[in-house]
Amino acid sequence: MLPSRLIGAGVAVASVLTLAACGDPASTSSGAGAQAAVATPSPVATCVSGSISADGSSAIKALIQKAADNYQAQCSGATITVAATNSSTGVTKASSGAVDIGDSDIPAGLVQGVDASTIVDHPVAIVLFAVVVNSGAGVTNLTSAQIRDIYSGKDTNWSQVGGANLPIAVFERTAGSGTRITFDKDVMQGTPETTNAAAVINTTQSVVQSMSTTPGGVAYLSDSSVSGSLQAVSIDGKAPSGTAVADGSYPFFSHEHCFTKPQPSVLALSFLQYIQSAAFQNGDLTTLKYLPLSTTTRKAAVDQ
Numbered sequence: 001m002l003p004s005r006l007i008g009a010g011v012a013v014a015s016v017l018t019l020a021a022c023g024d025p026a027s028t029s030s031g032a033g034a035q036a037a038v039a040t041p042s043p044v045a046t047c048v049s050g051s052i053s054a055d056g057s058s059a060i061k062a063l064i065q066k067a068a069d070n071y072q073a074q075c076s077g078a079t080i081t082v083a084a085t086n087s088s089t090g091v092t093k094a095s096s097g098a099v100d101i102g103d104s105d106i107p108a109g110l111v112q113g114v115d116a117s118t119i120v121d122h123p124v125a126i127v128l129f130a131v132v133v134n135s136g137a138g139v140t141n142l143t144s145a146q147i148r149d150i151y152s153g154k155d156t157n158w159s160q161v162g163g164a165n166l167p168i169a170v171f172e173r174t175a176g177s178g179t180r181i182t183f184d185k186d187v188m189q190g191t192p193e194t195t196n197a198a199a200v201i202n203t204t205q206s207v208v209q210s211m212s213t214t215p216g217g218v219a220y221l222s223d224s225s226v227s228g229s230l231q232a233v234s235i236d237g238k239a240p241s242g243t244a245v246a247d248g249s250y251p252f253f254s255h256e257h258c259f260t261k262p263q264p265s266v267l268a269l270s271f272l273q274y275i276q277s278a279a280f281q282n283g284d285l286t287t288l289k290y291l292p293l294s295t296t297t298r299k300a301a302v303d304q
Helices: 061-074 087-095 145-150 178-188 203-213 244-246 266-276
Strands: 037-039 050-056 078-082 101-104 121-134 169-173 199-201 217-222 230-232 253-260
Touching: 037 266, 050 087, 050 266, 061 078, 061 087, 061 266, 078 266, 087 101, 087 178, 087 253, 101 266, 121 178, 121 203, 121 244, 121 266, 145 169, 145 178, 145 253, 169 178, 178 217, 178 253, 203 217, 203 230, 253 266
Parallel strands: 037 121, 050 078, 050 101, 169 199, 169 217
Antiparallel strands: 101 253, 121 217, 121 230, 121 253
């Protein structure tokens, strides 16, 4: 529960942020592959008035929206608007100042055209991703090699990988999607995705809708989005789980980032600290099937 202490949110955070570089000393420099510095803020008020906006990854929208709902319920003077486009758009908007918070599945250094030195990173969660099939496909486990064969277009019928005699309908994400970039780095590992996909779709929510009515469908999604006729398959015999991520046996995950300007508004900082709080990390965040930051210090391929 959030205390009801209010302070003005229009004041920028002047002295509360110090920056810790991610990795080597060059990690905060601009240019291809450079990463945003990680914010290590001093605590601010837990209830702040004002208005902020967030946009970016659709894979983490449910988490950001739930946190916003909780925060606004306890802080009546706060308005937090949450949208979902994709990770690259969120990072770009945070860098340009078009939104207060840019939500992303991927580090800023993977977003083309963004100077990572203009923003800072507030890690908020770990997202467990899954390769997902419509239950009509008839498979529960795929090897990494089989997934690459399916997504490269080499295998086109589920019977080729032990499933039903049913054409494979490959669903891909649009360029700029953090989920796609994570899948390509964590699972495809340099093998290009097919150019003959059944559909190329922008958001997680739209993929779920399309997959639900396609018996031969396969997609890559956040595990938290799997429901109904959709089934997450094991990869190399390992089902998606926090335990498998922590012991290094499940490869398909990423750390979730909220990017802001180096001096965000007090409301933005207060809101992000709420998401990072033990109460939210061990409560609603896990209920929504995301993983707390404390799950592991391991990095996925996309996090490197």
